[in-house]
Amino acid sequence: MRYAETGYNLEIDLSRGSIERVExxxxxxxxxxxxxxxxxxxLWDRVPPEVEPFSPDNLLIxxxxxxxxTPAPSANRTIISTISPQTLLMAFSVMGGFWAxxxxxxxxxxxxxxxxxxxxxxxxxxxxxxxxxxxxxxxGKGAQETAELIRQELNEPRAQVAAIGLAGENRVYxxxxxxxxxxxxxxGIGAVMGDKKLKAIAVRGTKDINIARPAEFxxxxxxxxxxxxxxxxxxxxxxxxxxxxxGAAQEMDEVDEAWHTANFAWGNARYRxxxxxxxxxxxxxxxxxKKAVRRLIACYNCPVRCGGVVSHxxxxxxxxxxxxxxxxxxxxxxxxxxxEFDFRIAGYAQEYGIDGYTAPQVMxxxxxxxxxxxxxxxxxxxxxxxxEERFFYLLDKIVRxxxxxxxxxxxxxxxxxxxxxxxxxYDRNTIKKHEQIPIKLGTLNPIYFLWWSTGEKINITQxxxxxxxxxxxxxxxREEFVKDWIQVPxxxxxxxxxxxxPGSFPxxxxxxxxxxMVDWPETMHYIDDCTGVCAGVSSFVMKPPYxxxxxxxxxxAATGLDxxxxxxxxxxxxxxxxxRANNVRRGLRRKDERPPEDHWKKRFPEYxxxxxxxxxxxxxxxxxGIPTKETLNQLGLDYVSEDFERRGIxxxx
Amino acid sequence: xxxxxxxxxxxxxxxDKCSGCRACEAICSAFHASPKYSSNNPARARIRLVRxxxxxxxxxxYAGEYTAAxxxxxxxxxxxxxxxxxxxxxxxSCPSRDAFKEPDSGLPLKCDMCEDDPPQEEPLCVKWCLxxxxxxxxxxxxxxxxxxxxxxxxxLESLVDNYGLQKVIDTVARITQKG
Numbered sequence: 001m002r003y004a005e006t007g008y009n010l011e012i013d014l015s016r017g018s019i020e021r022v023e024x025x026x027x028x029x030x031x032x033x034x035x036x037x038x039x040x041x042x043l044w045d046r047v048p049p050e051v052e053p054f055s056p057d058n059l060l061i062x063x064x065x066x067x068x069x070t071p072a073p074s075a076n077r078t079i080i081s082t083i084s085p086q087t088l089l090m091a092f093s094v095m096g097g098f099w100a101x102x103x104x105x106x107x108x109x110x111x112x113x114x115x116x117x118x119x120x121x122x123x124x125x126x127x128x129x130x131x132x133x134x135x136x137x138x139x140g141k142g143a144q145e146t147a148e149l150i151r152q153e154l155n156e157p158r159a160q161v162a163a164i165g166l167a168g169e170n171r172v173y174x175x176x177x178x179x180x181x182x183x184x185x186x187x188g189i190g191a192v193m194g195d196k197k198l199k200a201i202a203v204r205g206t207k208d209i210n211i212a213r214p215a216e217f218x219x220x221x222x223x224x225x226x227x228x229x230x231x232x233x234x235x236x237x238x239x240x241x242x243x244x245x246x247g248a249a250q251e252m253d254e255v256d257e258a259w260h261t262a263n264f265a266w267g268n269a270r271y272r273x274x275x276x277x278x279x280x281x282x283x284x285x286x287x288x289x290k291k292a293v294r295r296l297i298a299c300y301n302c303p304v305r306c307g308g309v310v311s312h313x314x315x316x317x318x319x320x321x322x323x324x325x326x327x328x329x330x331x332x333x334x335x336x337x338x339x340e341f342d343f344r345i346a347g348y349a350q351e352y353g354i355d356g357y358t359a360p361q362v363m364x365x366x367x368x369x370x371x372x373x374x375x376x377x378x379x380x381x382x383x384x385x386x387x388e389e390r391f392f393y394l395l396d397k398i399v400r401x402x403x404x405x406x407x408x409x410x411x412x413x414x415x416x417x418x419x420x421x422x423x424x425x426y427d428r429n430t431i432k433k434h435e436q437i438p439i440k441l442g443t444l445n446p447i448y449f450l451w452w453s454t455g456e457k458i459n460i461t462q463x464x465x466x467x468x469x470x471x472x473x474x475x476x477x478r479e480e481f482v483k484d485w486i487q488v489p490x491x492x493x494x495x496x497x498x499x500x501x502p503g504s505f506p507x508x509x510x511x512x513x514x515x516x517m518v519d520w521p522e523t524m525h526y527i528d529d530c531t532g533v534c535a536g537v538s539s540f541v542m543k544p545p546y547x548x549x550x551x552x553x554x555x556x557a558a559t560g561l562d563x564x565x566x567x568x569x570x571x572x573x574x575x576x577x578x579x580r581a582n583n584v585r586r587g588l589r590r591k592d593e594r595p596p597e598d599h600w601k602k603r604f605p606e607y608x609x610x611x612x613x614x615x616x617x618x619x620x621x622x623x624x625g626i627p628t629k630e631t632l633n634q635l636g637l638d639y640v641s642e643d644f645e646r647r648g649i650x651x652x653x
Numbered sequence: 654x655x656x657x658x659x660x661x662x663x664x665x666x667x668x669d670k671c672s673g674c675r676a677c678e679a680i681c682s683a684f685h686a687s688p689k690y691s692s693n694n695p696a697r698a699r700i701r702l703v704r705x706x707x708x709x710x711x712x713x714x715y716a717g718e719y720t721a722a723x724x725x726x727x728x729x730x731x732x733x734x735x736x737x738x739x740x741x742x743x744x745x746s747c748p749s750r751d752a753f754k755e756p757d758s759g760l761p762l763k764c765d766m767c768e769d770d771p772p773q774e775e776p777l778c779v780k781w782c783l784x785x786x787x788x789x790x791x792x793x794x795x796x797x798x799x800x801x802x803x804x805x806x807x808x809l810e811s812l813v814d815n816y817g818l819q820k821v822i823d824t825v826a827r828i829t830q831k832g
Contacts, residue, residue: 069693070693071679071680071683071690071693073676098675105694105695105696144707148707157738180706181706205696206694206696206756207694207696207756208686208692208693208694208697209692209693209694210691210692211683211690211691211692211693214683214686214688214689214690214691215689215690217690218683218689218690225781225783228783229783232783294709295672295706295709295711296672297672297673297674297706297711298672298673298674299674300674300675300679301674301675301676301679302674302676303674303676303781303783303784305672305784309706309707309709317707318707319706319707319708319709320707321706
């Protein structure tokens, strides 16, 4: 018997219309855990670099975390991986909700989609019965609308549905896959789903998930819950309220947005509005938010509430669900003072199924090009005069790929180059062709510099965490912070924090410390993305209930494998390097690992080079950022180094 | 009939506090696995969350008594403008629906307030609900003594209802001979 996982994959070929249930090799779990790690291995084995994102040979993998669906609190993640049409590199995006536990209860650890259907279809997985069904009547329907229609026609209200909207159908490079209160939004995986003409996957499962050492496992789960309760009652002092408790940034609950509005660059990542947050705005926004957010909601088996049910006049739907920073992304990008605008447009955007991080930036980019005279009334016929109305106009054009929308739908990087006429200069916030969080600060932050440069997720929110975002002002505050910091992998981290003075960037922390401070949170994210535990109770937050010391015990009790801390680090390194290898094979090199010029006012080119080289060395990568043969072979990835040698990757850099 | 003291166990359900996470379903099914916690499966849970975020419906319902026949009609509640589904508030394991039945055998499920030896301090669904949408209360009442069916009897009764008494007797006899 297999524990925590089911031991079966579902292989769907949409070109041939075939469905296979395939038993998996248990050794893969020992080597890669599941979720992201196993997805990366499958992509390495089956999607060589010659395969284009929109080729039928590209795979779209819906992976379930190793602990997902077990009683482990907050283990509910679906990890979706493919090749991104935007970055042309491996994409992985993660969603919460209820879909992944349902799939595991149906008896599968992942669904692997290959090929392309001739017409729009959806997949219906009902335990052992799996069908590819016609979806022509769902064409053009909203993502949540689709989910509801499918549940009705199947007469199965408890089916969990992941669906694309119009943006996915039209292969918008930042189309999302939407499910319940969550979505897998980043890097255009919704476009790949649309390219395969797969409108949705509906799942219903009523089978058991087995645990190897039940009593021990339950005790560990209870400890996680007890710590969670304590932690929610004891928020971290001296940090913004939105990140003081567990969960994704608590923006459905908290109203105070002084930190985001002051630190994030508004418009097309243009400038900060440090004085924006006034008493008057605070009151107005509180009123708007309290009216719009009807209830706080959670994902499967999670004690934290990061989502909100939103109701707002002027929506195309009665209600929708929102979480986290999407509350502000449209507001900040449109440079409006009206929070109301965000609650309104985000409802439409969710039905269309587009990424709430990238889409507003693309729209802001278009507005700026219009103001600069690069885009004209010819490109934007009937362009409204207010930014709010302009954003609605652009949203419509983009998801339909109409007129200029057809170019903007490729994201800022590609659109800037297709438009030309100097538009490239306005591509000021992409790394590796992907829009980043618009933080533009004063002095280079060495930790963020490395996260931004080297992360395989190509999105900082998925590798940062664990530590305060800025140093505490006084020694007393730092001592208070580290005194019960049980989550650190070693005592050195406490010293780093204790000695961290305000204004000490970029030369503090020292480079070896920076490498460790970059590595640890990223490692924790990789563990989350393999186990399916939400980053909001783990890697992303400070002092989480899941950490490097209890994870090995939880995984071991659930699976029956004996994995200690050293082994877990090693598995994570293996997965980290395998993701890297997928991208190196697709051409990723050192030149790509660079934040935009204006990311900080004060840059230190020589020091940045030193940081990058030191980090590469720390990771066991060569000067081009390619994992060395020794590194790979130590991790049992000989087949990767052999492939690199065959392709001459080591010779030509 | 003689009077006896009876402990009345009450789970207080505050629907306004429910976040819809279904931790109650997860832990309930794990507790009732054999051996305990060796597996979990919300389809076997003796609590079921009726959840429709678009209608703002978050309604935890506990499995109650098994019933052989469905009601003559159905009911549909509208509370503060929210329309609940047919029979949503009903606790019965009933032929009209698949709720509160073992997914394999169709045998009825019933919440036992985590009766156990030794008993839990509070039902585990309550313990796992950190938001206190579920809280637990106990009180004593004086009641008349009654004969209570145990789980096996309830299960057998439903088999008898489904297949007829003779068929169940025959099957038990056949199993006994094989053994």
